[in-house]
Amino acid sequence: MDAFQGHSDTPLWRAEMALPQVPASTVEPREDVLVVGSGFTGLYTALHLARGGRQVVVCDAGEIGWGCSTRNGGQVSSEMKPDLDDFIAKYGEDRARAILSTGIEAHRHLRRFVAEEGIACNYSVCGHFIGAHRPDRMEGLRHFLRQNARLGVEGEEIPKARVSDFVASPQFHGGVHLPDWASLHPGRLVAELVRLCLAAGVRFAPKTRVSQIEDQGDHITCLAGIRTVRAAHLVMATDGYTDGASKWMRRRVVSLASVVTATEAMDPAAVRALYPRASMVYDTRMNVTYHRPSPDGDRVVIGTVVPVKVDDVAACLPRVRRNILRLFPQLEGVKIAHVWTGFVGATFSHLPHVGLHGRMGYAIGYNGTGVAMSSYLGMKLAQKMLGKGGETALDGLELETRPFFHGQTWYRRPVLAWHDLKDNMASRGATIG
Template identity: 30%
Template sequence: MSSAYIDTYYSRTVSTSEAYPAATGRIEADVCIVGGGLAGLTAALKLARGGRKVVLLEEQRVAWGASGRNGGFVSAGYATGLSSIERRVGKDQARELFHLSMEGVEIVRRTIDELGIADAKLVPGIAKALRYNSRGALQAACESQQRAFGLNLRYLGRDEVRSLFVSPKYHEAILDKGAFHFHPLNYGRALAREAVRLRAAVHENSAATTVTLDGARKIVRTKDAEISAQHVVFTTGGYTGTISPALRRAFLPIATYVMLTENAPELVQSAIRTRAAILDDRRAGDYYRLVDDGNRILWGGRITTRTADPRDIAALLRREMVTTYPQLASLKTEIAWSGLMSYARHLMPQIGQLKPGVWYCTAFGGHGMNTTAIGGTVIAEGITGESDRYRLFSPFGLAWNGGILGRAAAQITYWGYQAADAAREFRSR
């Protein structure tokens, strides 16, 4: 029997109940994918569409980790900004990478449309809101991105922002009308169903225990199976174990937290009067959106280098919500949960080839919905020879994560971001 999803808003509202059998016996494949999150599922579906024999191994359930319990935001960009990417690779390659991130958004949107995934509950619009007066900088940035990339953006001044988000905290915002938010677990499960329909083999409760990656045929073993494949793809994210030491050393597992409020439509809509999701522009900020037809708020934020008790985090997240919207002081929290994301120190996805026939596609923390889609796509293209676009990510390789010191540095950096954000907000009062 398959292990259960953890208790989240998404697992409570998942719309289908199919499970996939554990892998058993000796299995021959063209490609073995280790990890059943959105990157692995995207790659599996594309490869299956191309006629490849695919075996996907998932330790728990399809989209069990960060892929199925995140905020559900889908927009262009990466966890680091365009200027940081330009400093590393130059303007031309940075533009190519940004265009790939835009393509990732469209891959998700197109897949929802083509497969008729109504239970993905796509809702258009994400607003990036500022808690300070940028004195024209935000509007200039909006116009610059429109010119450079053709993004469907609209600048919102203070009066319009505060009519939509009834809070004294916000000064201005950019509404990205081409972005959207959705139900990631239902989406991930739909990818698995379609891949299986196209004869891919998806196996839950099938942790990879050992691998042999030398030679023309690679061997991946589980408790009860041995898979022989020409290609192996690691898409394991924040839950990567010892199966791939090179990957585990190259990212930081970072915990993030989400809560769901009680059903209280009038109270909720007294504060938030838009179906667009809100992304707080603070580097240590919050993200939130209405769910259940506007009756509840799904509120995320906070990161730590350890997984704290979600009950304690729920109190912190609720405090953030009430500080932002005092009128929600009586709104109760119904459930809270956490999950591990994988972050590389350079804050870019890690997408590439370890050696011939051995691929990796991970480190999507902070901007995973579009980047998992494009990551899985370009890895599949590399395997089939359709393109070598995965090489655009080669400057952002498997740099050492710093070990324990890396985790401490990440936590201290986050606290520093919180202090800087608070100081900037104070100056705008």
């Protein structure tokens, strides 16, 4: 484990971000809109609400952007998890297409927003490559391509002989390429959103945990730190970090974890040799490994889904190391400079949700595809709260729960063990996991 000697547990994105100076602020006993969570969703929603005339304070139990918004891989796609045919059977063709096309509109919205606002976050249309970790996973990838083509998403099948055009890894038996999908620097995006929010008059209260949220009908009460607050409206923007602050929301969001590593600074030519097109890369495992060159082109960033305890990350590092070397034997002598964990929010429908529950607004449950979707749903939620429409194809979908589920996390280890088993079994039909 010498490769991890002296590593930092600060995410690379946070180490490289430069937040503007944020004036110290406190939460007042009466507030107009209180936003819980200072990641992408909270910042987008706060920005659009403030520009619409509302007085907004953003609270976070940690530092600004402390959660998954500075802990993800920076992948930008139009992907939504459910299968189109299954959705057509459930909702009919028009509704199903509209729901799954939300991902396409979300990516377009983020692309416009970055350009129009002059966001310096290394947004790049680099393309995404998904590689088959077993030969029998290619049929699932072909099905994935066909589904995306029906939604208007361009893609191509890549035979094994061409895999090296995208990634210099021995593990893939072919794959698919989505040329319009993109990447960015999550930390720099957070910093730019904070800059825009401050200019719009948003206040920030980091290290202020919100708890005991109760809807009183004509207002919401909660605790912000130890202060009792009465707010006209509240926004839940916590995704994978949703806790028991709202019992209603905690029953509807499942928290999933992964571990992300970044190498020490390398010769950019060596990084380019691994990623000739600077593409984002995934495999077809259910316990997926996702990776990329860093935006500055001098590191390799690798995320992998493994059993992890946030208070004992060292215990999972041997498996993380095996995954890294399975992917790139070329990294045998390269040290890992950063190791961090992150949690994404999943839902029982495998879809993100946006809407109003009484006086509480929410945009939540991105199922691992939140970089683009959070920009779109944060804007739409603000429009809903401002009374300016904000309709989406997701409206009316039930934010489901399950009997006896109250946010427990014991399921993580047995589920990941089951996924490990399936990842090593022959594929049954059109599956990529």
